[in-house]
Amino acid sequence: MLKIAIMGDGRMGTLIRTTAEAMCDADGAHAFEVVAQFGFDLSGVDGAPAADVLIDFSNVGTLPAVISYVQRCGCALVSGTTGYSDDELDAIRALGASAPVVWSGNYSIGVAALRHLTAQATRELPGFDVEIVECHHNQKADAPSGTAKMLLDEVMTARADEVHAVYGRQGMCGARDAHEVGVHALRGGTVAGVHTVSFFGTDEEVSLTHRATSRQIFVNGALAAAAKLAVREPGFYTFDELMF
Numbered sequence: 001m002l003k004i005a006i007m008g009d010g011r012m013g014t015l016i017r018t019t020a021e022a023m024c025d026a027d028g029a030h031a032f033e034v035v036a037q038f039g040f041d042l043s044g045v046d047g048a049p050a051a052d053v054l055i056d057f058s059n060v061g062t063l064p065a066v067i068s069y070v071q072r073c074g075c076a077l078v079s080g081t082t083g084y085s086d087d088e089l090d091a092i093r094a095l096g097a098s099a100p101v102v103w104s105g106n107y108s109i110g111v112a113a114l115r116h117l118t119a120q121a122t123r124e125l126p127g128f129d130v131e132i133v134e135c136h137h138n139q140k141a142d143a144p145s146g147t148a149k150m151l152l153d154e155v156m157t158a159r160a161d162e163v164h165a166v167y168g169r170q171g172m173c174g175a176r177d178a179h180e181v182g183v184h185a186l187r188g189g190t191v192a193g194v195h196t197v198s199f200f201g202t203d204e205e206v207s208l209t210h211r212a213t214s215r216q217i218f219v220n221g222a223l224a225a226a227a228k229l230a231v232r233e234p235g236f237y238t239f240d241e242l243m244f
Contacts, residue, residue, distance in 0.1 A: 001033050002230055005051035005075070007066055008058030009039035012080075015219050016055055023223065032223070038065070051075050053226040057218075059141065060084055067091060076100040076229045078222055080107055082146030096236030100229045104239040105146020107221030111195065112240060114210045115154050118197045121206060122158035128199040128206075129176060130155050130163075135186035135194040143185035147195050155181055155197070 004020060006013050020032035036048040038058075042065045050073035056066050057080045070077050079092055082105050095101045106112075122130065132155075134148040144152075144167065156163055166180045176182075193212040198205060212218070221239075228242045 001030055002053060002227060003033050003035045003049075003051045004226060005036040005038070005048065005054045005069065006034060007038050007054060007056040007062055007069075008081075009037055010058075012057040012215055012218070013037065013039075015215055016057065016222060019216070019219050020223055031227075038062070045069050046072070052230050053078060055222055055226055056081050057222070060088060063088055063091065067095065070095055070099050070101075074099060076226070076232070077102070078226045078229060079103040080105075080218065080222055083142030093236045096234060099234050100232040100237065101235070102225055102229055102237045102239060102242055104225075105150050106193075106218065107225060107239060108210070108212060108217045109221060109243065110210050110212075110217070111147055111150075112243065114195065114197070114208060115150060117208050118151050119154040119158040121197070121199055121208065122155050125199045125201065125206065126160065127178075128201045129178070131182040131184070131198045131200070133184045133186065133196045133198070135188070135191050137190050137192070138187050140187060143187070144183050145185070145193070145195070147193065148183055148185070151195060151197055152181060152183060 006016055017034055017037060020034055023031040025031045035051050038045055042062065045065045045068060053076040054069055055078045059081060060083050076099055077095060092101060092103050132148050132151050134145045136145060152165055161179060163179050163181050166182050168184055192215050196207055196209040198207040225239060225242050
């Protein structure tokens with residue numbers, strides 16, 4: 001049985017707990033034991049029981065507590081928190097020196113496929129204008145989403161020329177620069193997550209879309225990643241490295 005701790009007790013944290021507690025292995029035994037869960041009150045982190053894996057779907061403000069817990073317990077870290085600065089992401093990567101660590105802006109297998117297809121389409125459609133649109137629920141704090149940033153990275157890596165991101169457009173911004181990639185964030189209702197990458201050429205358009213109908217897909221991916229990460233050596237891993 002894998003012992004896990006959960007950072008965050010909002011919708012994602014709650015769903016991770018209920019899913020983990022209900023999961024059984026091939027022999028019918030419980031697959032996970034939740035030994036601790038932390039919400040807004042982080043005062044109990046330092047004295048909390050040690051887990052094999054800490055799963056973090058909270059917010060950037062909990063990063064010091066996340067680092068402290070991982071360093072004290074020597075546990076693995078599955079991080080799905082988005083909105084980090086470059087320095088904060090570097091601090092997460094640095095934990096890989098002493099613990100197995102994975103960070104991803106999205107733990108969906110379908111989104112992993114979308115990233116691969118985005119890179120392929122970018123290479124095979126040179127000269128096409130690329131635009132990325134993401135849509136999430138009205139409570140999401142950061143924009144653009146971590147997934148949109150990952151898709152942007154795929155486009156920038158696959159393009160043969162130098163490109164730059166444009167985050168929304170307003171006013172007399174002039175004709176579209178052939179070297180820009182538009183990134184747009186929509187917020188509303190209870191949308192779990194929709195990401196579309198569109199390629200616009202002369203007289204034709206190709207669009208790739210992933211639509212999440214619930215957060216369950218991210219929970220399933222995070223728990224699968226936790227099981228795989230727990231047996232890895234210390235290091236910083238990508239979701240693709242763990243799952244594929």
